[in-house]
Amino acid sequence: MRFEAPTTVSAAVKLLAAKAGARVLAGGTDLLVQMRTDRVAPDLIVDVKRIPALRTITAKAGAFRIGAAVAGAELGEHKALRKAWPGVVEAANLIGSHQIQSRATLAGNLCNASPAADSVPALVAAGASAVIAGPRGKRTVPVESVGTGPGKTSLKRGEMVEAILLPKHPPRSGDAYLRFIPRSEMDIAVVGVGVSLTLDTKGVCTAARVALGAVAERVILVPDAAKALIGSTVDAKALERLAAATSAACRPIDDKRGTKEFRTRVAGVLARRAAEIALKRARGN
Amino acid sequence: MSKVQVSTTINGDAVSYLCEVDETLLDVLRDRLGLTGSKEGCGTGDCGACTVTLDGRIVCSCLVLGAEAEGREIRTVEGIANGDKLHPLQEKFLEFAALQCGICTPGFLVSAKALLDHNPNPTESEIRFGLAGNLCRCTGYDKIVRAVQAAAAEMRKG
Numbered sequence: 475m476r477f478e479a480p481t482t483v484s485a486a487v488k489l490l491a492a493k494a495g496a497r498v499l500a501g502g503t504d505l506l507v508q509m510r511t512d513r514v515a516p517d518l519i520v521d522v523k524r525i526p527a528l529r530t531i532t533a534k535a536g537a538f539r540i541g542a543a544v545a546g547a548e549l550g551e552h553k554a555l556r557k558a559w560p561g562v563v564e565a566a567n568l569i570g571s572h573q574i575q576s577r578a579t580l581a582g583n584l585c586n587a588s589p590a591a592d593s594v595p596a597l598v599a600a601g602a603s604a605v606i607a608g609p610r611g612k613r614t615v616p617v618e619s620v621g622t623g624p625g626k627t628s629l630k631r632g633e634m635v636e637a638i639l640l641p642k643h644p645p646r647s648g649d650a651y652l653r654f655i656p657r658s659e660m661d662i663a664v665v666g667v668g669v670s671l672t673l674d675t676k677g678v679c680t681a682a683r684v685a686l687g688a689v690a691e692r693v694i695l696v697p698d699a700a701k702a703l704i705g706s707t708v709d710a711k712a713l714e715r716l717a718a719a720t721s722a723a724c725r726p727i728d729d730k731r732g733t734k735e736f737r738t739r740v741a742g743v744l745a746r747r748a749a750e751i752a753l754k755r756a757r758g759n
Numbered sequence: 760m761s762k763v764q765v766s767t768t769i770n771g772d773a774v775s776y777l778c779e780v781d782e783t784l785l786d787v788l789r790d791r792l793g794l795t796g797s798k799e800g801c802g803t804g805d806c807g808a809c810t811v812t813l814d815g816r817i818v819c820s821c822l823v824l825g826a827e828a829e830g831r832e833i834r835t836v837e838g839i840a841n842g843d844k845l846h847p848l849q850e851k852f853l854e855f856a857a858l859q860c861g862i863c864t865p866g867f868l869v870s871a872k873a874l875l876d877h878n879p880n881p882t883e884s885e886i887r888f889g890l891a892g893n894l895c896r897c898t899g900y901d902k903i904v905r906a907v908q909a910a911a912a913e914m915r916k917g
Contacts, residue, residue, distance in 0.1 A: 476761060476780060477826040506804075519824070519826075521824075571804075571892020572892050573807055574822075574892065576816035576818045659888075660805075
């Protein structure tokens with residue numbers, strides 16, 4: 475096992491491409507647990523936290539670029555980001571304790587590819603994309619195309635996520651993320667729902683995105699749930715249709731955290747509640 | 760496995776060590792540097808007994824590689840007292856009997872100090888949320904919260 479801490483993305487990519495058993499170390503909150511429990515035994519660990527561009531959040535014309543090694547606590551401290559995308563920041567800040575927040579990253583949460591990842595449904599709802607650097611250059615993909623199944627991603631050998639991009643927030647937009655856990659803090663989502671929506675000047679919803687966590691083999695975008703909101707004033711009837719469309723999209727497993735029936739029903743309830751929060755935020759923007 | 764040479768700062772002192780690639784900062788502190796104040800509870804970042812600060816932020820040292828500490832600034836429970844003079848948090852933990860078996864105490868002290876450095880006058884709720892990454896199976900937390908409140912009051916007096 476070897477440890478490298480390159481200072482440029484191209485050096486990191488070169489290292490990752492050269493070794494099949496290489497792993498990226500960002501916050502380490504998943505990787506170190508997996509190493510300790512013998513689920514992974516990397517030949518090479520590439521610590522990406524020494525790459526300056528990966529440590530910063532940059533805002534440009536209302537859009538944000540979040541470096542892959544930016545920790546959750548830093549997202550929470552970034553006022554403009556919190557104001558523009560409160561749902562994304564809240565979802566990221568739900569992950570673990572303050573200790574975990576000092577380290578855990580959005581890119582790490584995305585690439586760990588847990589179907590129950592908290593920040594991913596919020597990112598998908600926000601229309602975020604991931605900048606992926608690799609031996610053949612860079613490509614930018616929608617966040618929802620990164621995770622393909624539990625612990626599996628569409629990243630090829632030598633590739634790494636360099637940044638997460640959040641688009642400019644249109645006027646009268648709001649986002650929210652809610653999850654169900656049986657305790658008040660620090661648990662893994664039984665269901666997670668991210669909602670983002672935009673209103674016109676008359677209060678009619680013109681655009682929406684709804685994404686679900688922990689109810690499929692990966693985080694899923696649910697266009698039918700968004701359709702339930704678009705064209706409505708997000709009234710009680712639209713929220714009912716949203717809940718039904720959300721539940722209909724669930725294909726969960728039974729496990730110790732919840733049954734299929736429970737997850738399916740709760741997803742609809744949370745979608746409604748998250749949409750209500752997003753609506754309130756959209757009206758305030 | 761080739762070892763990694765690391766130079767870092769711990770409790771204000773320059774420190775160098777050699778460690779294995781997969782060796783955690785917690786193991787380095789305890790087994791190589793003799794700083795056994797930080798404890799291993801779960802080893803997976805859930806319990807907070809190994810809490811230290813890394814560049815001013817609290818982290819679970821069981822989830823940090825020793826190799827990552829190069830050039831960073833680490834503070835452990837050993838650095839909280841000023842020589843023989845205990846920190847107000849340590850005084851109040853004793854006075855309020857905010858510990859029983861003591862395994863969680865170093866982590867609580869490091870987290871509580873970080874909390875008070877950031878917020879000198881926290882509410883009870885802020886203390887409970889601020890210390891939510893530290894588990895105690897003895898005290899029921901109440902005495903810990905009271906000790907932190909009392910230490911905060913004392914520190915505000917200056």
